[in-house]
Amino acid sequence: FFDVRVFHAPAPSNRRHTTIARMYNQHETLKKTAYNARVLQVEKAVFTPLVFSTTGGVGGVAERFYKRIAEKTALKTGQKYHETIGYIRKRLRFDLLKTTIIALRGNRGKPAATPNIRGMDLNLIPEG
Numbered sequence: 001f002f003d004v005r006v007f008h009a010p011a012p013s014n015r016r017h018t019t020i021a022r023m024y025n026q027h028e029t030l031k032k033t034a035y036n037a038r039v040l041q042v043e044k045a046v047f048t049p050l051v052f053s054t055t056g057g058v059g060g061v062a063e064r065f066y067k068r069i070a071e072k073t074a075l076k077t078g079q080k081y082h083e084t085i086g087y088i089r090k091r092l093r094f095d096l097l098k099t100t101i102i103a104l105r106g107n108r109g110k111p112a113a114t115p116n117i118r119g120m121d122l123n124l125i126p127e128g
Contacts, residue, residue: 001043
């Protein structure tokens with residue numbers, strides 16, 4: 001299980017932390033405190049807090065999550081690791097942006113179809 005938190009570093013609630021790294025750490029710790037025990041006991045699973053900043057930064061746990069997913073996807077699909085992690089980062093950024101827009105404006109129209117990643121070539125530059 002994972003849960004996403006996006007924070008704004010210059011916000012007054014974050015001023016007590018001296019560095020951005022401490023902000024990421026604090027927000028990850030708050031998420032773990034709130035959800036980790038329940039996920040472990042009830043769901044018998046692992047909880048991963050994904051923390052991002054409004055300036056485009058990524059927390060340490062989220063970065064490890066990206067790398068692990070990219071590694072497994074690259075092995076499974078036979079794609080290059082750097083192409084796979086680039087695709088995953090872009091896809092998640094656009095999904096977070098889309099979610100934010102829907103939260104602010106509401107949903108307009110039919111949901112888009114989920115792409116079939118198994119047959120997809122993640123290399124954006126054609127080889128030739």
